[in-house]
Amino acid sequence: MTDEPLLRVRSVSKFYGNRIGCEDISFDLWPGEVLAVVGESGSGKTTLLNCLSTRLMPTSGSVAYRMRDNAFHDLYRMSEAERRMLMRTDWGFVHQNPADGLRMTVSAGANVGERLMAVGDRHYGRIRAAATDWLGRVEIAEDRIDDQPRAFSGGMRQRLQIARNLVTGPRLVFMDEPTGGLDVSVQARLLDLLRGLVHELGLSAIVVTHDLAVARLLSHRMIVMKDGHVVESGLTDRVLDDPQAPYTQLLVSSILQV
Amino acid sequence: MNAPSDTIAQYNFAYLDEQTKRMIRRAILKAIAIPGYQVPFASREMPMPYGWGTGGVQVTASIIGPDDVLKVIDQGADDTTNAVSIRAFFQKVAHVAVTTHTADATIVQTRHRIPEEPLKEGQVLVYQVPIPEPLRFLEPRETETRKMHALEEYGLMHVKLYEDIAQHGHIATTFAYPVKVEGRYVMDPSPTPKFDNPKMHMSRALQLFGAGREKRIYAVPPHTRVESLDFEDHPFEVQRFDEPCALCGGMDVYLDEVILDDQGGRMFVCSDTDHCEERRDAGHRGHLAGEDGPPSSISEGGTQ
Ligand SMILES: [Zn+2]
Numbered sequence: 001m002t003d004e005p006l007l008r009v010r011s012v013s014k015f016y017g018n019r020i021g022c023e024d025i026s027f028d029l030w031p032g033e034v035l036a037v038v039g040e041s042g043s044g045k046t047t048l049l050n051c052l053s054t055r056l057m058p059t060s061g062s063v064a065y066r067m068r069d070n071a072f073h074d075l076y077r078m079s080e081a082e083r084r085m086l087m088r089t090d091w092g093f094v095h096q097n098p099a100d101g102l103r104m105t106v107s108a109g110a111n112v113g114e115r116l117m118a119v120g121d122r123h124y125g126r127i128r129a130a131a132t133d134w135l136g137r138v139e140i141a142e143d144r145i146d147d148q149p150r151a152f153s154g155g156m157r158q159r160l161q162i163a164r165n166l167v168t169g170p171r172l173v174f175m176d177e178p179t180g181g182l183d184v185s186v187q188a189r190l191l192d193l194l195r196g197l198v199h200e201l202g203l204s205a206i207v208v209t210h211d212l213a214v215a216r217l218l219s220h221r222m223i224v225m226k227d228g229h230v231v232e233s234g235l236t237d238r239v240l241d242d243p244q245a246p247y248t249q250l251l252v253s254s255i256l257q258v
Numbered sequence: 259m260n261a262p263s264d265t266i267a268q269y270n271f272a273y274l275d276e277q278t279k280r281m282i283r284r285a286i287l288k289a290i291a292i293p294g295y296q297v298p299f300a301s302r303e304m305p306m307p308y309g310w311g312t313g314g315v316q317v318t319a320s321i322i323g324p325d326d327v328l329k330v331i332d333q334g335a336d337d338t339t340n341a342v343s344i345r346a347f348f349q350k351v352a353h354v355a356v357t358t359h360t361a362d363a364t365i366v367q368t369r370h371r372i373p374e375e376p377l378k379e380g381q382v383l384v385y386q387v388p389i390p391e392p393l394r395f396l397e398p399r400e401t402e403t404r405k406m407h408a409l410e411e412y413g414l415m416h417v418k419l420y421e422d423i424a425q426h427g428h429i430a431t432t433f434a435y436p437v438k439v440e441g442r443y444v445m446d447p448s449p450t451p452k453f454d455n456p457k458m459h460m461s462r463a464l465q466l467f468g469a470g471r472e473k474r475i476y477a478v479p480p481h482t483r484v485e486s487l488d489f490e491d492h493p494f495e496v497q498r499f500d501e502p503c504a505l506c507g508g509m510d511v512y513l514d515e516v517i518l519d520d521q522g523g524r525m526f527v528c529s530d531t532d533h534c535e536e537r538r539d540a541g542h543r544g545h546l547a548g549e550d551g552p553p554s555s556i557s558e559g560g561t562q
Contacts, residue, residue, distance in 0.1 A: 081409045103396065103417070110420045117420065118413030124423050124489040146424050 092165030294439030312470030334529035377463035
């Protein structure tokens with residue numbers, strides 16, 4: 001592990017006219033660290049995720065990423081070509097709805113292989129071997145490699161989306177409600193899988209969720225958002241076991257009542 | 259110009275007005291300057307429906323002069339209804355000489371084939387293009403495909419070829435086989451058979467592509483690299499035919515299957531009818547040609 005963060009977020013704000021999307025958010029994300037961004041809908045957590053992942057230009061503030069050359073690059077000063085290259089090599093993005101992150105009309109193998117082809121791999125046998133390997137790692141049977149994700153269950157689609165993102169060995173993965181919309185038993189299996197992969201690969205991740213159980217299982221650290229602001233941040237276990245902010249206390253107590 | 263005066267009253271030379279021709283020529287020049295890049299242009303109404311080569315016709319109308327000699331082919335044949343009517347159109351509106359001989363033409367307008375006879379310096383091949391965007395099949399959003407071209411993000415093309423191999427064991431795409439032009443832009447060569455792809459590479463002729471409905475013009479200047487996309491372990495290959503042309507005995511040409519009767523009789527003949535006739539005139543004979551040449555009903559060509 002290095003003694004420098006992977007992502008440096010400084011005073012990021014996004015306004016929609018007079019309305020606050022998120023305001024004055026700062027934090028560092030360290031290599032191998034999973035950060036959960038928790039809040040209810042309308043809290044600004046999705047706006048923040050989009051600002052961090054170059055999908056939405058912040059109104060002010062800076063987001064700097066430490067590239068493989070170890071130098072920090074301001075995401076919004078890169079060319080679009082550089083940003084898009086980063087997004088399909090060193091980063092991953094797991095959407096809540098797998099259809100937003102997959103090509104539904106091409107096979108599972110091509111879905112996983114696309115990023116390799118995008119970075120110039122021109123050997124079919126090698127691409128297919130990598131796809132086979134990654135399907136195995138997300139517990140999709142090898143004989144499904146030529147099936148389209150349309151024929152997959154929701155949980156399988158989400159696992160396929162994860163494989164598609166991880167095949168290029170990214171260092172940072174963004175996840176937007178990765179278990180949302182799945183049955184509880186399917187959620188548990190997916191969380192298990194994600195936790196194993198993140199640990200095994202030493203991934204850094206930013207996981208947006210409204211589900212405190214997801215934060216508890218996946219993240220080392222969390223920030224709690226309300227009305228576009230961070231109301232509390234800290235180690236996940238500390239925040240959940242001993243919440244300080246009244247809003248966090250409310251969130252935690254509402255879970256415990258269930 | 260020595261056109262009859264009554265025609266001048268009806269049409270400008272080559273049908274399009276001079277301002278439109280200048281606009282299309284500017285698009286053509288830009289296309290030549292950026293090989294393989296799709297240049298938008300303001301496609302005009304032509305006296306024929308879209309799907310009948312309006313893009314190619316507008317390109318030809320913009321570059322043709324009174325001294326040009328025009329050849330028009332449709333799937334290799336000079337005598338299909340489509341080829342005959344486009345040829346007649348330019349005879350009427352531009353009074354140009356027409357020919358079926360590839361070597362004699364200065365402009366060849368084509369739908370779906372490249373002549374077998376290698377083109378020369380000074381010749382122009384004008385393709386009628388239905389769908390110019392090679393990325394369209396997997397990425398329907400125009401804004402996104404434009405960005406992919408601009409940023410040279412062509413991984414998606416290989417996704418298509420990957421799917422081919424996964425399903426068929428080999429690259430099964432045989433028409434509109436994607437190419438990379440001068441190491442930069444990926445281009446759809448229009449629905450020509452991939453057999454013709456190598457002819458585009460370092461061609462001595464200027465190649466112009468016109469898509470009327472989609473309002474795009476693109477070009478391959480002479481002596482330009484045109485490489486078919488492939489995988490290292492599944493290299494690009496052209497179609498091979500097991501037998502020679504039944505009429506002229508020609509090998510290494512693109513053959514069409516012709517049904518002879520309803521008992522399943524069939525033969526394979528040159529798709530390029532001019533090439534086949536010239537070979538027969540030079541004394542070449544295939545196994546079904548007979549002493550005095552083929553029955554005329556067969557040499558009329560076109561299948562599909
Ligand atoms: Zn022949």
